[in-house]
Amino acid sequence: MPLAQASVFDDVFGNEDKNWVEVPPAIPAPPEDGDLIPFFVSSASSFRFAIDQKSLSIGTDGVVHYTLVATSKEGARNVSFEGIRCHTREYKVYAYGEGNGSFTERIDPTWKHIDEAVANRDRAALLKDYLCPNGVPLRVAEIVERLKQRPYKSIPQ
Numbered sequence: 001m002p003l004a005q006a007s008v009f010d011d012v013f014g015n016e017d018k019n020w021v022e023v024p025p026a027i028p029a030p031p032e033d034g035d036l037i038p039f040f041v042s043s044a045s046s047f048r049f050a051i052d053q054k055s056l057s058i059g060t061d062g063v064v065h066y067t068l069v070a071t072s073k074e075g076a077r078n079v080s081f082e083g084i085r086c087h088t089r090e091y092k093v094y095a096y097g098e099g100n101g102s103f104t105e106r107i108d109p110t111w112k113h114i115d116e117a118v119a120n121r122d123r124a125a126l127l128k129d130y131l132c133p134n135g136v137p138l139r140v141a142e143i144v145e146r147l148k149q150r151p152y153k154s155i156p157q
Contacts, residue, residue: 027103037050063092064137068081
């Protein structure tokens, strides 16, 4: 492709990210059990997943932020504060939950591609089924309603 065509191609087809600037989110309060909304990921998943509805927000940069709680069959709990960029299909983990209920922020977290080809495809399920089914973030109220309307279908025992 000649250089002039490449430039036009970039301008027309998705080089909008070159001017995108991420707005660092504020780390939320640790999740409380009463605020967790479980969501279905896959019958092959070895974890149950839930989102803390109080942590859901959409930044001015278009990133959907949320606290994710993953609970194993044995009851071990992993908590993380994350963000998803809908149109680029990427996620970032900003902080991990600690046993005492606090968060520890990650130093220089990076964006990673969301992989659908894994059993614990929680981020892929969030991206496609709950947060941004058409590649664009829903409003927070719509996300909460969508999570509540799609009850957890299969709880691993």
